[in-house]
């Protein structure tokens with residue numbers, strides 16, 4: 007067992023965990039943050055994407071101990087005071103989700119794209135989403151949503167309050 | 172009564188943003204795997220690594236000793252069984268249908284089959300201990316391929332004595348729906364065109380994004396099962412029917428379900444095992460599959476060998492079509508596994524006026540994962556075959572592929588049209604959809620560019636692919652299903668509860684998993700009852716709430732389930748009218764219902780339907796002889812199918828030096844009748860297109876010679892990413908369906924059905940001058956490159972040699988006509 011202290015969606019947690027525990031397991035099983043989901047066992051699908059110190063990571067590809075002392079944001083931490091993050095709003099307004107299983111990962115990755123490309127081209131968006139699989143939407147509306155979110159002020163920020171939404 | 176002033180006059184037809192999004196975009200989801208119950212135990216399955224083997228011993232002692240392991244069970248621990256994975260559609264009375272038990276004790280018939288289950292306090296502990304279960308196998312010879320299976324040399328189930336499961340035939344001369352196909356082919360051999368082609372529909376994996384998961388709580392009066400399924404109602408019925416549990420003691424809930432595409436249209440071994448373990452231990456139990464397990468053991472789709480013989484006059488007027496299929500069902504005949512290829516019987520003739528037609532389908536058993544519905548289910552396979560061979564006919568006649576289609580398709584004024592397969596197409600306008608698609612595509616300009624590139628010998632050639640599809644949707648008229656020996660009906664149910672506070676609950680027997688029924692059904696009810704969209708709550712997917720239903724698949728939900736909602740709403744209005752007359756002291760005949768209000772004609776007197784709901788709640792004053800309440804139930808059984816159609820056009824650049832393909836443009840104009848929500852329709856089309864395109868270009872489930880799935884993870888089973896795909900141009904034309912009052916047709920499968928042949932046709936079109944007339948799917952750069960190389964090396968020799976398909980000796984290659992002929996004449 008190893009002791010870690012992690013900030014997740016603004017709250018601090020201290021836990022003794024098995025060193026082999028993945029961050030995604032820690033989020034889902036220890037913290038009940040089940041908004042972040044698991045879609046594969048080979049780090050291909052991106053469903054588990056969260057932000058670690060402000061950049062996207064696949065949480066099935068990170069050990070929970072590696073998050074020690076760091077700051078994690080999940081899909082559950084984006085909306086502040088009932089106000090959606092611009093990326094969440096763009097997904098809704100552009101019908102960028104159907105079953106919604108890939109959506110948490112897509113939204114978190116969409117935000118990350120805007121950090122590198124505040125005014126992304128379609129090509130940059132498509133390449134930025136390459137590590138996230140969706141079986142429902144054919145990506146068309148997800149690409150549209152990320153492009154639409156880019157037009158909102160501070161869409162690359164990690165909370166809707168910081169984004170001025 | 173609530174009034175919303177800015178409410179549009181009609182909800183139907185609006186691009187309403189979806190109600191279901193809010194939870195999904197904020198992570199407040201209810202996936203089955205999210206559920207945790209007090210004392211819950213976790214399951215891990217021990218699966219066979221071999222395709223076919225006898226189990227000689229299973230030693231569970233080490234696993235039982237492992238930390239926090241509660242139990243390890245094999246089939247021997249359940250002498251009365253655990254239920255069974257039933258086949259609901261025996262396509263013939265003689266069908267060979269091996270027993271499909273959730274866990275096997277003696278012999279495994281495919282890799283991934285479950286031989287033991289480990290129960291532990293955590294999923295990780297269960298998985299670790301599963302590694303410690305020691306199973307000894309005697310490996311048996313395995314048959315994997317459909318054509319190999321036809322030889323009956325190696326048997327998938329030796330006790331059955333054959334791999335052939337069933338043979339199903341439709342012949343237009345015998346059925347009285349058309350002429351004799353052999354005569355048509357013979358006549359064309361004398362003086363016409365006969366084209367024979369063999370196509371391969373490779374095996375695919377549905378690959379829904381949410382892995383399957385089941386939680387069973389046995390501690391209540393009803394045993395509750397939450398499961399990632401498309402079919403909670405059918406599952407409940409089949410649990411009762413195969414385990415002997417009283418149906419009334421079973422509650423099945425499909426909470427948030429992350430995609431299905433047919434892949435969750437199944438009753439699975441894992442569901443039965445989780446149920447059995449939970450009941451044995453008296454504790455809640457959970458099983459969630461890994462992705463690798465999902466790819467290996469959730470059912471696969473497609474896997475057909477198709478042999479087509481088309482006859483035509485010299486000018487390209489079709490005279491006959493003969494279809495011979497070998498469909499690989501895998502190790503067991505799954506819930507509708509045998510029936511899926513048979514659905515092609517009514518689809519190969521497609522939109523064309525074939526005077527003579529014959530469809531033959533042989534299903535076979537092999538030692539592979541069982542095969543069942545995958546988006547389109549039988550219809551993409553058929554559409555692929557016919558749309559590919561129509562291009563061959565165009566090439567043979569020397570005309571544009573659209574011209575050959577137009578020459579042979581059903582004209583707008585000929586609807587309703589009874590096809591040579593005996594189906595009545597309700598409505599359609601192929602001319603309008605095609606004209607609009609050509610315009611959006613810039614068809615003539617792209618053809619000009621293609622000619623210029625050919626002319627200049629550009630290493631990057633341009634191909635234009637066409638697909639003018641139709642499909643039958645709205646499964647299904649119950650009497651038709653009965654005549655096909657299908658084990659259930661095709662009706663759908665709906666209930667509407669008018670709550671005293673003016674809110675409305677709609678209960679539907681459909682079970683959405685991404686389709687947006689909550690939004691669309693709300694739009695329908697808002698219009699019908701004149702209540703605000705926001706005041707309608709749609710409930711589904713829980714057999715305790717929606718006690719009656721036949722669930723979601725086959726593009727049936729809107730055309731059957733939506734119609735049931737309409738009928739329930741009409742009953743509510745009818746019931747409310749008597750109360751309105753009473754309360755208004757008017758004659759019911761003098762009442763008009765519009766905008767949610769009963770008005771007395773010629774006066775300004777009136778009462779809102781939600782006020783009536785409140786009045787019936789109090790029931791202080793209501794008509795003599797009536798029950799208080801205006802809630803209503805309806806069950807709708809369609810009289811006929813509906814037939815959406817569309818024209819899909821694909822422009823593809825093919826690099827003749829590398830075999831690389833690049834999609835330039837994809838346009839589709841689909842006619843799906845009246846549209847409830849264009850936003851949802853577009854989404855369905857986009858997603859469908861990419862699944863169909865993926866079959867053409869990337870996806871294939873591959874087994875090695877030992878029957879091990881080589882494409883057993885997302886590293887090898889290559890789903891397309893955003894970087895592989897493009898943005899699409901989609902539009903609609905509208906020929907309202909005549910088989911339901913909303914005038915709607917299905918859309919869930921249209922994109923998948925149409926796009927695969929459009930893409931392959933585009934690649935073949937680019938390379939046809941090289942003498943190439945087919946590339947086996949998926950058309951990877953390697954396959955395209957090899958086709959170009961072998962075409963080049965043959966230097967213009969016959970395409971039969973350039974594109975060898977199947978072994979000449981293979982049964983599927985037997986001559987379908989009376990004499991042996993070459994390919995095109």
Ligand code: FES
Nearest residue numbers: 045049051052066
């Ligand atoms: S769960 Fe698939 S990448 Fe993490």
Ligand code: FES
Nearest residue numbers: 104108140141142
């Ligand atoms: S919305 Fe279903 S997987 Fe993306």
